[in-house]
Amino acid sequence: FPSHDTAREDLRRTLIAQIRGLSGAGFKQLLACESLDRDGFFVAPGVYQAPVSKSLWDEELFGPVLPMYVFQDDEEAVQMANASRYALGSTVVSASSRRARWYRQHLRSGTMSWNTLLRSDPAIPFGGVGQSGVGYELGPEGFRQFQQASVLLLPPR
Numbered sequence: 001f002p003s004h005d006t007a008r009e010d011l012r013r014t015l016i017a018q019i020r021g022l023s024g025a026g027f028k029q030l031l032a033c034e035s036l037d038r039d040g041f042f043v044a045p046g047v048y049q050a051p052v053s054k055s056l057w058d059e060e061l062f063g064p065v066l067p068m069y070v071f072q073d074d075e076e077a078v079q080m081a082n083a084s085r086y087a088l089g090s091t092v093v094s095a096s097s098r099r100a101r102w103y104r105q106h107l108r109s110g111t112m113s114w115n116t117l118l119r120s121d122p123a124i125p126f127g128g129v130g131q132s133g134v135g136y137e138l139g140p141e142g143f144r145q146f147q148q149a150s151v152l153l154l155p156p157r
């Protein structure tokens with residue numbers, strides 16, 4: 001896994017503090033996310049198996065950290081995901097296109113990918129819902145975000 005530059009020292013400190021709090025919340029460390037001693041504000045990527053709880057549902061980790069949750073079934077996964085106040089994007093990995101469509105109908109998420117990385121493309125809208133979004137960028141919908149209607153009222157005839 002490549003390391004990740006957090007852009008600023010305060011962001012790196014915040015991320016490392018969040019990671020330290022994971023073990024107290026019952027997370028099992030599979031690959032440690034830690035600060036790296038080099039120029040810049042780099043951290044090594046981390047992977048943590050998370051208990052099914054809301055411990056990270058209301059907090060965003062801005063860095064190379066993957067909290068993995070194991071659910072009993074699709075309904076439980078959707079219920080927990082939809083309980084988050086954030087919903088920028090989601091990825092469904094499944095051999096079944098029917099299952100991916102089921103998730104698209106039930107999962108509250110701004111942008112969703114199926115069996116591919118979540119990414120933006122200039123031709124299609126990208127944005128989140130809840131506290132992860134204030135609209136869309138890119139595509140026709142994103143273009144309209146930067147337009148403002150102008151109305152001219154004429155006197156009655």
